[in-house]
Amino acid sequence: MSEVIKIKRGLDIQLAGKADNVFGQAELPDLYAVKPTDFHGLVPKMAAKVGDKVKAGTVLFFDKYRPEIKFVSPVSGELAMVNRGERRKILEVVVKADGSDDKEQFGAANPADLSKEQIVEKLQAAGLWPFIRKRPYDVIANANETPKAFFISGFDSAPLAPDMDFVLSGQESALQAGIEVIKRLCDNVHVGVPNSAASKAFRNLQGVTVHSFEGPHPAGNVGVQIHHTLPINKGEVVWVTQPQELIAIGKLFSEGVYDANRIVVLAGSEVEKKGYYRTKVGASIAPLVKDNVKTDDKLRYVSGNVLTGTQVDADGYLGAYHSQVTVIPEGDYYEFMGWAMPGLGKFSASRSFFSWMCKKKEYRLDANMHGGLRSFVVSGQYDQVLPMDILPEFLFRAILVEDIDKMEQLGIYELAEEDVALCEFVCTSKQPLQATLRKGIDLMIKELS
Amino acid sequence: MKALRNLFDNIKPHVQKGAKFEKLHSTYDALETLFFVPNTTNKNGVHLRDAVDLKRTMAIVVMALVPALLFGIWNTGYQHFLALGQDASFWEMIGHGALKVLPIVIVSYGVGLGIEFMFAQIRGHEVQEGFLVSGMLIPLVLPVDIPLWMVAVATAFAVVIGKEVFGGTGMNIWNPALVARAFLFFAYPSMMSGDKVWVSGLAKGEGVVDGFSGATALGDAASGNMAKFAEGGAFDLWHSFVGMIPGSIGETSTLAILIGAIILIYTGIGSWKIMASVFAGGYVMGLLFNLWGANELMQVDALHHLLLGGFAFGAVFMATDPVSATRTEKGKWIYGFLIGFLAVMVRVFNPAYPEGVMLAILLMNTFAPLIDHYVVQGNIKRRLKRAKVAA
Numbered sequence: 001m002s003e004v005i006k007i008k009r010g011l012d013i014q015l016a017g018k019a020d021n022v023f024g025q026a027e028l029p030d031l032y033a034v035k036p037t038d039f040h041g042l043v044p045k046m047a048a049k050v051g052d053k054v055k056a057g058t059v060l061f062f063d064k065y066r067p068e069i070k071f072v073s074p075v076s077g078e079l080a081m082v083n084r085g086e087r088r089k090i091l092e093v094v095v096k097a098d099g100s101d102d103k104e105q106f107g108a109a110n111p112a113d114l115s116k117e118q119i120v121e122k123l124q125a126a127g128l129w130p131f132i133r134k135r136p137y138d139v140i141a142n143a144n145e146t147p148k149a150f151f152i153s154g155f156d157s158a159p160l161a162p163d164m165d166f167v168l169s170g171q172e173s174a175l176q177a178g179i180e181v182i183k184r185l186c187d188n189v190h191v192g193v194p195n196s197a198a199s200k201a202f203r204n205l206q207g208v209t210v211h212s213f214e215g216p217h218p219a220g221n222v223g224v225q226i227h228h229t230l231p232i233n234k235g236e237v238v239w240v241t242q243p244q245e246l247i248a249i250g251k252l253f254s255e256g257v258y259d260a261n262r263i264v265v266l267a268g269s270e271v272e273k274k275g276y277y278r279t280k281v282g283a284s285i286a287p288l289v290k291d292n293v294k295t296d297d298k299l300r301y302v303s304g305n306v307l308t309g310t311q312v313d314a315d316g317y318l319g320a321y322h323s324q325v326t327v328i329p330e331g332d333y334y335e336f337m338g339w340a341m342p343g344l345g346k347f348s349a350s351r352s353f354f355s356w357m358c359k360k361k362e363y364r365l366d367a368n369m370h371g372g373l374r375s376f377v378v379s380g381q382y383d384q385v386l387p388m389d390i391l392p393e394f395l396f397r398a399i400l401v402e403d404i405d406k407m408e409q410l411g412i413y414e415l416a417e418e419d420v421a422l423c424e425f426v427c428t429s430k431q432p433l434q435a436t437l438r439k440g441i442d443l444m445i446k447e448l449s
Numbered sequence: 450m451k452a453l454r455n456l457f458d459n460i461k462p463h464v465q466k467g468a469k470f471e472k473l474h475s476t477y478d479a480l481e482t483l484f485f486v487p488n489t490t491n492k493n494g495v496h497l498r499d500a501v502d503l504k505r506t507m508a509i510v511v512m513a514l515v516p517a518l519l520f521g522i523w524n525t526g527y528q529h530f531l532a533l534g535q536d537a538s539f540w541e542m543i544g545h546g547a548l549k550v551l552p553i554v555i556v557s558y559g560v561g562l563g564i565e566f567m568f569a570q571i572r573g574h575e576v577q578e579g580f581l582v583s584g585m586l587i588p589l590v591l592p593v594d595i596p597l598w599m600v601a602v603a604t605a606f607a608v609v610i611g612k613e614v615f616g617g618t619g620m621n622i623w624n625p626a627l628v629a630r631a632f633l634f635f636a637y638p639s640m641m642s643g644d645k646v647w648v649s650g651l652a653k654g655e656g657v658v659d660g661f662s663g664a665t666a667l668g669d670a671a672s673g674n675m676a677k678f679a680e681g682g683a684f685d686l687w688h689s690f691v692g693m694i695p696g697s698i699g700e701t702s703t704l705a706i707l708i709g710a711i712i713l714i715y716t717g718i719g720s721w722k723i724m725a726s727v728f729a730g731g732y733v734m735g736l737l738f739n740l741w742g743a744n745e746l747m748q749v750d751a752l753h754h755l756l757l758g759g760f761a762f763g764a765v766f767m768a769t770d771p772v773s774a775t776r777t778e779k780g781k782w783i784y785g786f787l788i789g790f791l792a793v794m795v796r797v798f799n800p801a802y803p804e805g806v807m808l809a810i811l812l813m814n815t816f817a818p819l820i821d822h823y824v825v826q827g828n829i830k831r832r833l834k835r836a837k838v839a840a
Contacts, residue, residue: 013497159497233836306496328497331490336450338486339504346500350717352509353500367490371502372482372575375619378506379776380720389832393776394825409829417494424495428506429619434494 004195005228007215009387011349011422015159015306016362017328019267019274021166026277029284032074033083033092033317034060038310039130040139040438041445044071044090052079057104057126057258060093069140072127074260074281076102092317095282108256111181119184123249126258130320131245132182135226135238136413137441147239149230150186152246154193154202157220158305158418162265162323164243166276168201175201175243177250183207186239192225201243218387223419227388232413244323264318268302268327269364270294279318285325286315298330300367307421308434331366338370349384349426374429382433385422388414392423396433399440404447407440457481475569479576507581509716513709514585514766518554520705521698522546525593528648528695534658549593549649550698556597558584560604568613579618579625579772580608586626586766589699590759590807591633592646599637603629623814624773627807634807642802644668647695665696666757667796671803673745678753689756700762703755710765719769722778723785727764730789731755738797746797754793763792763806773814777824784820788813 036044043064048054054073063069073079073095080096106126111119120143123129134141141147155164168175183189189207193199195214203210211229213219222240232238241249244262251259260280267274272292279288285301293299302309304322318325335341343353347363382392390411398406417434424433457480464470464477481487482504491498526542529549537545561584569576587604611628612621634641644664645651651663662669666684669677677684688694692702700706713719735751742748755761768774768788775784788809795805 015497231835233832300490300496302496308494309496311492311496326496332488334454334485334488336454336485339502340508343500348500350499350501350506352505352716352718365497367496368486369489369491369498370486370500371498371504372487372489374503374575374577375617377503377579377619377772378718379771379774380778380781383778389828391777391825391828394821409832410825411828411832421495425497426499426501428499428501428503430498430502432494 004212007219007387010216012216013159016364017269022275024275026287031284032282033094038320055102103257138416147237149188153222155220157217160267167263174247174250178246270327300330302326308418329366331368378428382423503578507578510582513712516705516708517699520702553588556600557587564608577618583625593649606632624770667803700759703761706761722781726785727789730786734790734793759806775817780820780824
C-alpha cells in the first residue's frame with residue numbers, strides 16, 4: 001500500500017440532495033445529442049446529414065483541423081436535427097433513436113497484439129479518442145505526443161458526485177480490459193483512490209500505480225492528484241480519462257463495439273427520487289427529471305456537478321464527460337438587505353454569516369450570485385481552496401494582462417477549470433475565474449502552436 | 450418591502466441604457482443593490498456562489514470599527530471634561546463626544562461617497578463598496594478638533610488621488626484613509642500635532658485646569674516627561690490599554706480595537722498573519738531600543754509601545770487593508786513585521802513628531818508589490834527546480 005497523500009486545503013460544500021446508493025428506474029429517451037461545445041477548442045465539421053440513418057458508433061462529425069478525431073452517435077436511429085447558435089455555430093447534433101440496437105462493428109482484438117498506432121487508429125475510428133484528454137490544457141489528447149503518464153482519478157469529490165465504488169461494482173474486469181488498452185499507449189498508468197473508501201475496483205487493478213488521497217474537494221480532481229504525484233513541467237504531457245470511459249475503451253477491444261452506456265447519478269435538493277440511473281452518453285435528461293422534481297420553484301438543471309457542470313434545459317442533454325445530473329433552485333429573486341442580515345441559513349466559507357452558530361449538515365443552495373462583480377479586493381481566499389503550490393491570484397492577473405511567460409511560470413500547465421472552480425465559488429468579488437482560466441489556456445494554445 | 454421593490458422596478462426602465470436618465474444608472478444600481486441583493490444568477494462556470502460579497506465584507510469591517518468609534522466618542526467627552534476639571538456624567542461625556550465626532554463621520558462619508566458615485570457615473574461602472582470602510586477609518590485617525598472643511602478636503606484628496614486615479618477600489622497602491630491623514634499631516638501640520646489638538650476645546654483656548662496637558666503619551670515621552678508612564682500614572686499600562694488618554698478619535702483604546710480584531714479574525718476577513726506580525730515587529734524593535742536606551746522614548750517598555758499612539762489601530766485596521774497590503778500569504782508575514790518594526794523606529798527617531806505608524810504603513814504599502822514579487826519569484830523558481838530534478 002502506498003503512502004496516503006493528505007490534501008489539506010479545499011472545501012466540501014454541504015449541499016442538500018445527496019443520492020443514496022440505489023438504482024432508479026427510468027426509460028431510455030428517444031433523443032440523444034453530441035455537443036461539440038463539450039470539447040474545448042473543437043471546430044466541428046459534419047460527416048452525416050439530417051435524415052441519415054446511423055448506428056451506434058457511426059461518425060456524426062469530426063474535428064476540422066484533426067479529421068482523424070471523430071465523434072460518433074451513441075445509439076442507432078436517424079440524425080434528427082442540428083441545432084445551431086450564433087453565426088451558425090453547431091451546438092447540438094441530435095439523433096432520434098429507433099429502438100433497435102444496431103452497432104457499427106469495429107472488430108474485437110487483443111490489445112497486446114496491436115501496435116500503439118493500431119490502437120490509436122481503432123480508438124479514433126470508434127469515436128473513443130475524445131475521451132482521452134491531456135493535461136496541460138484539458139483538451140482532447142494529441143496522438144503524436146508521448147505522455148509521461150496516464151492518470152485516472154478513481155473518485156469524484158465534487159458536491160453530490162457519484163460514488164464510483166457503487167457505479168463500478170461488477171465492472172472490474174471491463175475496467176482491467178481498459179487498463180490493458182491504455183497501457184499500450186503509455187506504460188506508466190496511475191490511479192488515484194480515496195483513502196476513506198474501499199475502492200476495490202481500483203486497488204485490485206493489475207499493472208497500475210495506486211495513490212491514496214485524503215481530504216476535501218478537490219482531492220478527487222485528476223489535476224490535483226497529478227500535481228501531488230507527477231507534476232507537469234513545461235513540455236510534459238499527461239493523458240487522463242475517467243473510469244466509465246475506460247470501461248467503454250475496454251469494451252471496444254473485447255466486444256468490438258462502441259459502448260455508450262453510462263451510469264449517472266441524479267441528485268440535488270429539488271429531485272424527488274434521487275439515485276443512480278442507467279443511461280447513455282448524450283442522452284436527454286427528460287426521462288430522469290420529468291415528474292421527478294419539486295415544482296414550486298424555478299429550477300436549474302445541470303449536467304455535471306454544480307461547480308463545473310453545464311446548465312441545460314429540463315429536456316436538455318447529458319454532457320459527454322458527465323456522469324451526474326444535478327437539480328437546484330434557480331434563485332432569481334431579490335433579497336431585501338440580504339448582505340446585512342444575519343444569514344442563518346447561508347453557506348459561506350468565511351464566517352461572515354451567523355450560520356457558523358448553528359451549523360447545518362446540509363444547505364439547500366441556489367444559483368443566485370449573492371452579489372455583483374467587483375475588482376479583486378480580498379486576498380488569500382483562493383489559496384485556501386486550491387491545494388497546489390500555485391499562486392492562483394497572480395496567475396489570474398497574468399491571464400488578464402495576457403502575459404504568456406508569466407502564465408507559464410505560474411503554473412497554468414497544471415490547471416484545468418475544475419481545479420479553480422472552488423476559487424470561483426468562494427470569490428467575494430464574484431469573478432468568473434473558470435472562464436478566465438480557459439481564456440488563458442486558449443491563448444497559450446494559440447501562441448505556442 | 451414589497452412597495453420598495455415595486456418602486457425600484459418602476460424606476461428601472463428609465464435608467465437603462467438608451468433611456469432618458471441613462472446617466473444615473475450607477476446611482477440607481479448602487480441604491481438598488483443596497484436594499485436588495487440582485488436577482489442575477491450564475492450563467493457560466495460555477496452554479497453556486499458563496500453567500501459572501503463585498504458589501505457583506507465591508508459591512509463587517511465597519512462593524513468591527515464600531516467599538517473603537519463608540520469608545521472614541523466617550524473618550525472625547527471624558528478628555529474634554531478632564532481638561533476643564535469638571536465632573537460630568539457618562540451621558541454628558543457621550544453627548545459632548547457625539548457632537549464632536551459624528552459631524553466628522555458624516556462629512557467623511559458624504560464627501561467620499563459623493564465622489565465615488567460621481568466617478569462610477571462617469572466610468573459607467575457599478576459603485577464599489579471600498580469607501581464604506583475608508584469613510585469610517587478617516588474620522589477615527591483624525592484629532593477631534595480638526596475643522597470639518599479640512600476633513601472634506603482630505604477625504605476628497607484621498608478618494609481622488611489615493612484611489613480613483615489608479616482605477617478605483619482594488620487598484621489603489623496606498624490605503625486611502627492613510628492618504629487622507631498624510632495629506633492633512635503635511636498640509637496642516639499645526640492641526641495634526643502638538644499638545645493642543647487631541648482634546649476637544651483645547652485648540653480654541655478653553656480653560657484648562659492646572660496641571661492638565663493635552664499632549665499624547667508619545668508626545669510626553671518625546672519631551673522626556675516619563676513620570677506618567679509609571680504604575681498609577683496617566684499613561685500607565687492599564688490606562689494605555691483601555692484608552693483613557695488623548696489621541697486620535699479611534700486609536701486610543703487598544704481594548705476596543707482588540708474587540709474589532711477578534712471580529713475580523715474570526716470572520717476571516719482581516720488577516721491574522723498581518724496583525725500578529727505587526728505586533729511582533731513593533732515588540733522586537735521596542736526591545737532593541739530598550740537595550741540601547743539612549744533617550745526617554747527608547748526607554749518606553751516594548752509592550753507599552755504597542756499600546757500607545759496609533760499602533761494597535763494601524764495593525765488591526767490599516768495594515769490589513771487587503772488591497773494595499775501584500776497579497777501572498779508569505780508576504781503578509783514580512784510586510785506586517787516590517788510595518789511594526791518601522792513604526793516604532795520612526796516613532797523614536799522622528800524629531801518633529803513622535804509617531805510613525807502612518808508613515809510605516811504607507812511606506813510598506815509602497816513596497817508590498819516588491820515583497821509579493823519575491824514571493825512569486827520563489828514560487829516560479831520552485832517550479833523550475835522541480836523540472837530540473839525530474840529531468
